[in-house]
Amino acid sequence: MYDLLGPFWNSKAPKMVPRARCAGALSRWTRRRRGYNLLEVIIAAMIFSTALVLMIGLWGTYHSALTQAKNRLVAGSLARAVLEQRLASGYGALTDIVDKPQVQKFTSRSQVRGRLVSVEFTTTFLTTESAISPLFRRLVTTVEWEEDTGNKSLAYETCLFKSN
Amino acid sequence: MRGWIVSQKGNAVFLILAICGVLAIFTGAVGLGAVNNMRGTSQSSMDDQARFIAAAGVQAALARLSEPRVWPSPATPNGQGDVWSIADYNYERDHLGLWSTTSPGLHADVSVYNNTPGAFHRSSTGPDGTAIPPGRILIISSGIFDDGRGARQSTTVAALAKPAGVVFDKAAFGADKVSILDSLVDCVDSGVAGWTPASYAPYDLTVDAVRGATVASNNNISDSIVFNGGSQVDGDVMSGPSSALGAIGYYGATITGVDGTLTSAKDTNTLIAPASATPLGGGGDVNYNAGVSTLSAGTYHISGDLNLSPGAELTLTGPTVIFVDGDLAVDGAILNMDRKPSDLQIFLTGGPSTVADFVGSQGSLLIAGADVEANISDSELFGAVLGNEVSIQNSSLHYDQAVATTQLGSSNWTTDSFINHATTRVATITPPSGGPPSDPLASTTGSGGSGSGSGTGSSTSSGTGSGSSGTGSTSGSGSGTSGTGGSSTSGTGTSGTTSTSGTGTSGTTSSSGGGTGGTGHKSLCCLDYSCGPPKCMIY
Secondary structure (H helix, E strand, O other), X not given: OOOOOOOOOOOOOOOOOOHHHHHHHHHHHHHHHOOHHHHHHXXXXXXXXXXXXXXXXXXXXXXXXXXXXXXXXXXXXXXXXXXXXXXXXXXXXHHHHEOOOEEEEEEEEEEEOOEEEEEEEEEEEEEEEOOOOOOEEEXXXXXXXXXXXXXXXXXXXXXXXXXX | OHHHHHHOOOHHHHHHHHHHHHHHHHHHHHHHHHHHHHHHHHHHHHHHHHHHHHHHHHHHHHHHHOOOOEOOOOOOOOOEHHHOOOOOOOOOOEEEEEEOOOOOOEEEEEEEEEEOOOOOOEOOEOOOOOEOOOOEEEEEEEEEEEOOOOOEEEEEEEEEEEEOOEEOOXXXXXXXXXXXXXXXXXXXXXXXXXXXXXXXXXXOOOOOOOOOOOEEEOOOOOOOEEEOOOOEEOOOEEEOOOOOOOOEEOOOOEEOOOEEEOOOOOOOOOOOOOOOOEEEHHHOXXXXXXXXXXXXXXXXXXXXXEEEOOOXXXXXXXXXXXXXXXXEEEEOOEEOOOOOHHHEEEEEOOOOOOEEEEEOOEEEEEEEOOOOEEEEEOOEEEEEEEEEEEEEEOOXXXXXXXXXXXXXXXXXXXXXXXXHXXXXXXXXEOOOOOOOOOOHHHHHOOOOOOOOOOOOOOOEEEEOOOXXXXXXXXXXXXXXXXXXXXXXXXXEOOOOOEEEOOOEOOOOEEEEOOOOOOOOEEEEEEOOHHHOOOEEEEO
16 A cells, blocks of 8 residues: 655655565554645645635625725715705706706716626705705705615705805 | 654645635735725715715804894894804804704704804904904804714814995995095985985084095005095095005095005905896886886896986885896986985996996985996985995085995805905014024014104014004004004115015004115015914015
8 A cells, every 4th residue: 555645755755565574664654644644635625725715705795895885986976076066056056946856867887807887876966945044955965876785875965055 | 754754744734824824814905905995985975974064054154144133132042143142141152053854963063253243242263263354254164974883074164254245334435446536525324313315414524524434445556546636535545455555546635534454355245136126127228217207115126227317316115225237327317315325225236347327416325336337427426335446526425324334235144255364464574683583473463553664773563553543654654443453564774675564354464674784584474364373484
């Protein structure tokens, strides 16, 4: 019987000798070495495969987190842009759209793992008269989008007073 | 050899463990990056939300300030309007809270520091010592985002608020230029019961001076305000901040008040006709021809010009406000000569090149337009005129002191630019021999005394405006108005070095002496609000 899984780098590995002649010595030698390397490799393979599975899972989570962060960043930029644009237009420009939601759709396209992925963002701008003063209006921009984990939304809110 | 072999046991495991360790570290680092990425994105979003709600807080404060004035009382402890305050008598800050309708953890906490004459708690400085110009209100709004799970973000914004309307606190004000030739500018008071223009009695300015009809300009270059020998003004004459010598050209005019410079540029707000104003003229011009026409009391909006032809007379049934998008032309006509000036307010809302001509006419009215070129000739006017350029020739302007403190055209408050109140001054200082350069601020800030440039040697001297009885602004002495601020022009040194000081916004001004031999250091002191604490660069 030969230790086929023995250390192949050992140049002084035992040669093939008759069993009867070397039975005692081989027996002692192989008893010390028997199964170690096989077990070692099996354990190592198990550890490695387990770690690999875990890490692949983590990479998936990481990728998902990155996608979520990117989507949230895009949503934030859209909400900010819509709100700033409305603020810049001034109080008068809001008069015709009080209590009338203004809906716009934006599509974000990006390469994910070599595939073109599109995410649709829906912005809803709503201005309402406030109870504080008839010249005081609330401006709310809500951005909604869809992810694997479900629907997401982000809302920015501010107010505008008619100064003159 | 056997020992070596035995020592090789587990090598593959160690190797794999090492590889796994490296991979784990790498994955952990990447994961940490992902977490930080998420956190940064979330932080950015919260920051935006906090900033927007903080801005909303400023707007809420403006809305509150623009409400009709209600003094704090047991019934309304917080007051309302520009006297909004908390009647706790403990000088607690005036504040309000604004809550988001979309997120319960999002709100703004707004504090107001009011430096208007009517303030219940008047404050001339903000919490950090920032000076608040008189007539202004500092609003500090903190937007706070708190999701209730430990994530918290706050952003604070500050705004300076000013009245959005017009205050006719000057008899004749031209942002760019005022010219008064062969004309009289004196005072009346329509607040006296039963007063009408017909009750006006001329008086001798040199004997019974009231000194209430101020003529002023925001401009500070030479001849920004010009008179001639035939002009008389019963009041002060004020040129723009940091005026150059010769900004006021008297040329023999009679002035009963003092002269000086404005501590800050006067507002010339461009008004907008309210949506509730009644349209006149069907979207075009409105012409009143010869004959008497009566206009009912109310607020009107004329999209075109307002013209009154010779022989036309316009009477009113009560207080009337007219917003005119075009020009005003009154030629040989009579306007509202049986009522007080505040009963006819004409606001010219057009842009540059808008003209208001008042020729050979009589009127009791207030005229204002930020970009207006107003020409009054051969006329008699009760009230006040505010424009970009005001020219009065062979006329009488009887300033109505009753409107000096009232905001007209709009009772709202709006945001003001901090830059408008920034002051940059250049002073020449000479360090003590052998010592380090003097602190220019220490040497130029203070009160009391009149600034004067010494003629010889090195010196630094402090100076501020004196009170209303201050001296006239002649070279080498300071002058001021109302006891606040003021400016001075420096003296000249024997070596001919000249330095010019700027104006202070809160009673600070400077003057400097000319050094000998040109050895003085120059310092540029920035008192701009945007600069933070005053800083000086010495070069």
